[in-house]
Amino acid sequence: MTFRGCARGRLWDTHSPVNQRQGLSAYRADPANPQVATSDRRTHSITVPKGIQMAELHKNLINGEWVGSDGVENINPSNTAEVVGLYARANAEETKQAIAAAKAVFPAWSRSGILERHAILSKASQEILARKAELGELLSREEGKTLPEGIGEVTRAAQIFDFFAGEVLRLAGEVLPSVRPGVGVEITREPIGVVGIITP
Numbered sequence: 001m002t003f004r005g006c007a008r009g010r011l012w013d014t015h016s017p018v019n020q021r022q023g024l025s026a027y028r029a030d031p032a033n034p035q036v037a038t039s040d041r042r043t044h045s046i047t048v049p050k051g052i053q054m055a056e057l058h059k060n061l062i063n064g065e066w067v068g069s070d071g072v073e074n075i076n077p078s079n080t081a082e083v084v085g086l087y088a089r090a091n092a093e094e095t096k097q098a099i100a101a102a103k104a105v106f107p108a109w110s111r112s113g114i115l116e117r118h119a120i121l122s123k124a125s126q127e128i129l130a131r132k133a134e135l136g137e138l139l140s141r142e143e144g145k146t147l148p149e150g151i152g153e154v155t156r157a158a159q160i161f162d163f164f165a166g167e168v169l170r171l172a173g174e175v176l177p178s179v180r181p182g183v184g185v186e187i188t189r190e191p192i193g194v195v196g197i198i199t200p
Contacts, residue, residue, distance in 0.1 A: 056086070057069075057071045057086050057087070057088055058071075058085055058086065058087045058088060059088045060088050060090050060094065060098070062090075062094060062097050062098045062101060063097065063098070063100075063101035067088075067094060067097075068088025068089070068090065068094070069088070070088065070089050070091065071086040071087060071088050071089065072086070072087060072089055073085075073086055074086070074087055074142055076141045076142070076144060077143065077144030078141075078144035078145075079141075079144075082141065084138070084141050084142050099194060099196075102194040103193070103194050106191070106193055106194060109191065110190070110191040114168050114169055114171055115169075117165075117168045118165050118166075118168045118169050121161050121162075121164055121165035121168065122161075122162065122165040124161045125158045125159070125161035125162040125165060126158075128154060128157055128158035128161065129155065129158040132151055132154045132155055132158065133151060135150075135154045136150040136151030136152075136153070136154045136155075137150065137151075138150075139153060139154060171189060173186060173187050173188040173189060174186070174187040175187075
C-alpha cells in the first residue's frame, strides 16, 4: 500500500513522476503497525498520528470559532515546488463578522487594568520565544529566508511584545500649561477601538 506523505510541510504522492524525479522517498505503510510508515530510501521510520489531515486547511479564528472554506496555497519562494500550507482567505462577510466580534469585546478590554494587559502581552512574548525554532523554520519556508534570519525575526517579534508589555506598566500622561490663564491641559492615553491593519 503506497503512503501519501508530507515532506517538510509539502504534500506529495509517491506515484507522481515529478516527485520521483526529485528524489523524494516513497514511504509505505508498515503492515505490522498501520500508524508507522517506513521509507524505501531511508533507514528510519516516521510516525503518522491517527486522524491526521494531510491537506488540512488552516482556518481563521473569528469570535472563538475556526472558520473558512476557500483556501490558497502558500508557496516557499526559495523552493517553489514546496507548498508550506493551505490557508483560508476571508471573504467580505467573514471580515464583517471579525470586526463585529472585536467591537463586542472592546468595552471590556478598554476597562481592563494595566496588570491584566501586561500579563496578556507578556504571555504572548514568552510563547513566541518558547517556539522560536519552530516558528523561525516556518517563517523561513514561507518567505524564502535563511533559517538564522527567520529565527531572528521571530525573536524580534517576541521582544516587541515584551517591550509593549512593559509600556503598559509605564503608561503615563502629560500635564501642560494652557495659553488661557487658570486653565491646565491634561493628556491621557486610552484605547481607541477596533482598527484594521494590513501588514507585510
